[in-house]
Amino acid sequence: MISAQDQRRLVWRPLRELPGRYELVRSLAKKELAAKYRGSALGFAWAMLTPAVMIAIYTFIFAGLFGARFGGQGSAWDYALYLFCGLLPWTAFQESAQAAATVIVSHANLVKRVVFPLEALPVSQVLAAHATQMFGTVVLLVATVVIRRELHATLLWLPVLVVPQLLFVLGASWFVASLGVFLRDTAQAIGLVLVAWFFLTPIIYPEQVVPARYQKFVSLNPFASLVGNYRRVILEGSPPDWRGLAYFTLVSLAVFLAGYWWFAKSRKNFADVI
Numbered sequence: 001m002i003s004a005q006d007q008r009r010l011v012w013r014p015l016r017e018l019p020g021r022y023e024l025v026r027s028l029a030k031k032e033l034a035a036k037y038r039g040s041a042l043g044f045a046w047a048m049l050t051p052a053v054m055i056a057i058y059t060f061i062f063a064g065l066f067g068a069r070f071g072g073q074g075s076a077w078d079y080a081l082y083l084f085c086g087l088l089p090w091t092a093f094q095e096s097a098q099a100a101a102t103v104i105v106s107h108a109n110l111v112k113r114v115v116f117p118l119e120a121l122p123v124s125q126v127l128a129a130h131a132t133q134m135f136g137t138v139v140l141l142v143a144t145v146v147i148r149r150e151l152h153a154t155l156l157w158l159p160v161l162v163v164p165q166l167l168f169v170l171g172a173s174w175f176v177a178s179l180g181v182f183l184r185d186t187a188q189a190i191g192l193v194l195v196a197w198f199f200l201t202p203i204i205y206p207e208q209v210v211p212a213r214y215q216k217f218v219s220l221n222p223f224a225s226l227v228g229n230y231r232r233v234i235l236e237g238s239p240p241d242w243r244g245l246a247y248f249t250l251v252s253l254a255v256f257l258a259g260y261w262w263f264a265k266s267r268k269n270f271a272d273v274i
Helices: 004-037 045-065 076-106 120-148 153-182 186-200 212-220 222-236 242-273
Strands: none
Touching: 004 120, 004 242, 045 076, 045 120, 076 120, 076 153, 076 186, 076 222, 120 153, 120 222, 153 186, 153 222, 153 242, 212 222, 222 242
16 A cells, blocks of 8 residues: 555656656757758758748737837837747747647657656657747847847846746646647647737737736736746846746746646556547
8 A cells, every 4th residue: 555645755756857867858859859840941940930930920010000119219120129039938838838738649659658757748848949949049139239239238137037937838838738638629729728828918019008907917927927027138138027027936836836746646547548
């Protein structure tokens, strides 16, 4: 008989062992990145081209046609920078969540292997998505130098933002990955949720244009805080909004622990369902 305390330890043991599986996770992440662009003529250039095209479209529509601006004196080029800065963390989250919905089912051959750490599959996809974000950040910094002729020392605060972001995305990906095993409509449902969440987050518009009666809902959106802090440290030369960052970090820790716990508890039923 296994005591309740021993069962709790067994649930959390794979998480404690995950850092020791670094080589496996790195190999899976590299494979994920390579598979994503395998056979395409432009290869990894798509990681830069896709967000660039999206930014051009949004900038033309919102900044060009509707005159949207970030800041009173901002130009259309500034709008593009602010948009790019907000899209980078969001796209990493979106790609991770969408890929997680099918990651276990698509690796059904590994589910019945008792020794294989299934929790590493969503982790590898999260790291692959954030590697793409890293490439995009380099492009953003180059564009900032070209357009504004400056970079801020507050860029050194970026790791403070990336760590809670990774925790949030990992927890959400574990939860979605488990849900995708039992509900095959998860991929379609998560797509709709992400579309709604995207437009409810001040990414393509400044937070200041949100009516006062809805500001409270914006402040409860954890990604609104993250996006705002990315813009502060990269474009505005300001340190993070510590209150907003603390809120996002607490939410991220809760999502990380709850997402992993759900994945670990439901894992024993994966083989029966698949």
